[in-house]
Amino acid sequence: MPLSGIARAEDYPSRAITVIVPFAAGGPLDISGRILTASMQQTLGQPVIVENVGGAGGTIGLARVARADPDGYTLGLSILNTQVINGALYNLSYDLQKDFEPIALYTDGPLLIVGRKTLPANNLQELIAWLKANPDKATAGTTGVGSPQHVAGALFEKATGTHFQVTHYRGGGQVTQDLVGGQIDLVFSDIVTAVPQIRTGNIKAYAVMAKTRLALLPNVPTTDEAGLPGLYSSIWNSLWAPKGTPRPIIDKLNAAVVAAVDDPKVQARVADIGRTLFPHDMMTPEALGKLQQNEIAKWWPIVKAAGMKAE
Numbered sequence: 001m002p003l004s005g006i007a008r009a010e011d012y013p014s015r016a017i018t019v020i021v022p023f024a025a026g027g028p029l030d031i032s033g034r035i036l037t038a039s040m041q042q043t044l045g046q047p048v049i050v051e052n053v054g055g056a057g058g059t060i061g062l063a064r065v066a067r068a069d070p071d072g073y074t075l076g077l078s079i080l081n082t083q084v085i086n087g088a089l090y091n092l093s094y095d096l097q098k099d100f101e102p103i104a105l106y107t108d109g110p111l112l113i114v115g116r117k118t119l120p121a122n123n124l125q126e127l128i129a130w131l132k133a134n135p136d137k138a139t140a141g142t143t144g145v146g147s148p149q150h151v152a153g154a155l156f157e158k159a160t161g162t163h164f165q166v167t168h169y170r171g172g173g174q175v176t177q178d179l180v181g182g183q184i185d186l187v188f189s190d191i192v193t194a195v196p197q198i199r200t201g202n203i204k205a206y207a208v209m210a211k212t213r214l215a216l217l218p219n220v221p222t223t224d225e226a227g228l229p230g231l232y233s234s235i236w237n238s239l240w241a242p243k244g245t246p247r248p249i250i251d252k253l254n255a256a257v258v259a260a261v262d263d264p265k266v267q268a269r270v271a272d273i274g275r276t277l278f279p280h281d282m283m284t285p286e287a288l289g290k291l292q293q294n295e296i297a298k299w300w301p302i303v304k305a306a307g308m309k310a311e
Helices: 003-011 028-044 056-067 080-089 124-133 148-160 172-180 191-199 247-261 264-272 285-305
Strands: 017-021 048-052 074-079 100-105 112-116 139-142 165-168 186-189 203-208 237-242
Touching: 003 247, 017 028, 017 056, 028 048, 028 074, 028 237, 028 247, 028 264, 056 074, 056 080, 056 237, 074 080, 080 148, 080 285, 100 247, 100 285, 112 124, 112 172, 112 191, 124 148, 124 203, 139 148, 139 172, 148 165, 148 186, 148 285, 172 186, 172 191, 172 203, 186 191, 191 203, 237 247, 247 264
Parallel strands: 017 048, 017 074, 139 165, 139 186
Antiparallel strands: 074 237, 100 237, 112 186, 112 203
C-alpha cells in the first residue's frame, strides 16, 4: 500500500461515513441497517449516516458505491438481490465481482413457504401433491421480477417438478393482503411480513427454507424436515466498500460490524424484526466474498433458465 494509503488508514475515520441503502426508507434493509449504523457510530467515533438511494432494483444505489472514492467514507449495504441476483437480471454499469470489497455479513432471514388458509394442503408434501395435480392453476405472489420471492419460487419449481403462475406486486404489503384475502395461493415470503399473519391464523406456514427452525415460529418445520432437503433461500444483508479500499480500513469497518453483532442491544433489536445474526466465522471479508461467489453459481443459472427479465 502507498504511504498515503497507510496514513489515510491510520487516521480513519476522521469524518462522517455514508452508508448507502439502495432502497426506500422504512423497508427491512433500511430498518436493520439503521440498527447497525447506530452501533458502528459508537465504535468508530464518527457519524455513520444512512442515505437511501432507491430505484431499479437497488442498482442505482450500488452504482453510487462502485463509483465512490475507495477511502472508506462511502459504503453500501446490500441484500442477496443487489449483490448477486441483479447480475443475472440487469445490464449493470458495474461488475458485482470486481468493483466491490467485501466487509462483513450482518443479518440473515430465511424465506418461508406460506399459503392461503383455505388451501387443501396441510403440510409441504400435500402442497407439492396438490400443485402437481393442478399444474399452472395456482398463483404465487412476489414483490417483482427477480425479487427474493420470485427466484425462490423458481428454485422450488425446479426442485419439485411443479409449475404455477406468478403475479408481481409493487410491495410486500399488497402481496400479503391478497394472500390473506385468498386472491393468490402461495408466497415465498420474508419473515417480517409473514410471521404476524401466521400467528393470527390468517395464512398457512408450510416450511422454513433453512437448516434450522425459527425461534419466532418453533412449530414450523424446515424444508429438510418437511421432505425437501437442501432447499434453502434467505435474504442476507452485508456491507461492502468500493474496490481498492485499503485493507486496514476494511479491517476497522469489519471490527465495527462484529462489535455490533456482539452487542446485546443490537441482538435484541435484530431478533425483534425477525432477523438472525451470523456467527463469527462467517463474518470475515473472505467469508462474505466466498458466499457471494457460491450464491452467484447457485442463482444465476436459475434466474436465466426461468427467463427472468428486469422490468
